[in-house]
Amino acid sequence: MQPYLDIFTRVVNDHLSTPRPVTQAPQLDHLSSKLDMQLHQHGADLATLEQCLKDYLDYNPDSSQVGFFKQLYAGRNEPAVIGDWIASLSNVNMHTYQVGPVATLMEREVIKQWRALVGYQQGDGMIVPGGSQANLIAIMLARHKACPTYKTEGASGARLRAYVSDQAHYSSQKAANILGLGTDNLISVASDNQGRLCPQALTTQIEADLALGYQPFYLGLTGGTTVTGAFDPVQLCRQIADQYDLWLHIDGAWGAPVLFSPQHRHLLEHASLADSFSWDAHKLMGVPLAAAAILVKEDGLLEDCCAGGGDNYLFHPDQYSHLNLGPASLQCGRRADVLKIWLSWKSLGHEGFAKKVDTLQELKDYCVEKVDASADFQRLASAPYLNILFQFKPANLDDEVTLAALNTAICQTMAHSGGPFVDYASFQGRSGIRLILANDRTTQEDIDHFLSQCIVTGQSLLAEFV
Ligand SMILES: Cc1ncc(COP(=O)(O)O)c(C=O)c1O
Structure with missing residues (x-):
């Protein structure tokens, strides 16, 4: 077991101590050329296994990071990982x-x-x-x-x-x-x-x-x-x-x-x-x-x-x-x-999870306020919980098909530049950016940064859509 434990410790320590983008959004051909997915007749040595594990962590998105807003989970519950x-x-x-x-x-x-x-x-x-x-x-x-x-x-x-x-x-x-x-x-x-x-x-x-x-x-x-x-x-x-x-x-x-x-x-x-x-x-x-x-x-x-x-x-x-x-x-x-x-x-107690809900609901209220106050955004649904569905919507653009394509492109462009990593979704015929708040390490500054990234990216793409 010891040689594997040594690999494990090195890979984990390296992962936890090295800053990286929330996603590298790698193209399929890049991944295929970079990684050896094939299984062979003969087994691989320990150095190869170590590299494979590093690649696994590097090329999959890092959902523990604050910039991961894409799915209904985010962050890292450390005792649960152990x-x-x-x-x-x-x-x-x-x-x-x-x-x-x-x-x-x-x-x-x-x-x-x-x-x-x-x-x-x-x-x-x-x-x-x-x-x-x-x-x-x-x-x-x-x-x-x-x-x-x-x-x-x-x-x-x-x-x-x-x-x-x-x-x-x-x-x-x-x-x-x-x-x-x-x-x-x-x-x-x-x-x-x-x-x-x-x-x-x-x-x-x-x-x-x-x-x-x-x-x-x-x-x-x-x-x-x-x-x-x-x-x-x-x-x-x-x-x-x-x-x-x-x-x-x-x-x-x-x-x-x-x-x-x-x-x-x-x-x-x-x-x-x-x-x-x-x-x-x-x-x-x-x-x-x-x-x-x-x-x-x-x-x-x-x-x-x-x-x-x-x-x-x-x-x-x-x-x-x-x-x-x-x-x-x-x-x-x-x-x-x-x-x-x-x-x-056992580690957090009921109150640890309660605090997480309360902290994130407060952050959601902050985010909703910012979205509603901005001339660049329009909210597509009420937000009783931790989902905020909104559009980047220039004043002169009303066509929902174009708006859906623009907002999809915003999400994809941000992902390809390393984040934030966020998804798009539709509700009752209108599509927009679906922000999920699930990581209680997220701050108001992170929300400000996220929203400004949406605006900057939206403005940079606008010419392609009007
Ligand atoms: C409301 C709701 N129910 C069920 C599911 C499915 O859960 P799971 O992915 O754990 O199977 C999801 C997944 O996003 C969900 O949002």
Whole structure:
């Protein structure tokens, strides 16, 4: 192990001590000529491996840097990184208590704490590789409730329909495909001008579907949408779910951490009214990928829905079998992703995550003020959370197609010059720059710098677009 540890230490120290751009945005042909991706018959020596690791760190974007505004994660949760490394060293498997007793107890504690934050007095939960799998399990639970024989007998002819808003993450589409519902039976319900699902449009759609003989069974809300950070109205939707006997899920993959903050948890008020809840630790909590959870209000339902098999060799009826997490999981082998979550939570406490939410919300308010005060920008959506969607918009330019192309070019040009690294997105027919604030090391000066870079880059490109 020692020679590899020596490489590891050198590569990590070099990475942490050498300044570099947030992204080198390398062209594919440059990468292909620079890096040897091929695997060969004979193994490589240690020096080659060391260089490969350096290249990996150098040519991938550095999401720990302040200039990384592109995705719903940024910065570095240091205790979580250490937890991630130690999880690999120990290589515990989460299916049985016997092969991961400490990790199993940690996962039980983390799930209990997350459930309490949502407001579930009882229930279950499971750490999963991401919000996509959490949303998939939510739909599976809903189907299990609506059609208990689906698990054993398969489709019975029921024409099931699920509902999300037109701002919901695409993972629900994937789930409708995987679960055999058919993506046409996942209905996108209109959202309002703030990106929140419209209850009235939902009711109208459900009534129309009932008249056509469909069986509505699932309503998926989002707490913190991917593009604008909107929070769907939970209480009203609970009433609709009760009226039509729907499972109510909240996808809190991005927005759930507001529940840590006494100041901002009102954004997810009534979260406990949902039957299930998705929570990504690898987004705002800053835990390295992959780390997420599905939380369920009803005790035992997760296992009832997911369990099957493995009794002949894995799930032995021993004194600890009641602690085995495997039966309620969709996976057999499962990494101890809990360690990085648990370790950073142990290190920061609830208050550490609350402070992160509060700091970033304050920074968001500052940024929104600057955008609104600038004659060069126009905001495209309200910003209740940490997404700010805005356009660089010269006064004489109104054509949305041209504005979309200009704003896309701004993002790409800034990336090619080393940053800031930010994405573009569209909302209700208009496209702009989607700034995500997820790194609490970001300062007001960083925001000023970012916005001025957008203006300078936009002005330099303008001639190409008018
Ligand atoms: C609201 C929301 N839900 C779910 C997901 C999917 O999560 P994951 O990438 O962890 O699968 C995302 C990803 O961006 C998201 O924004």
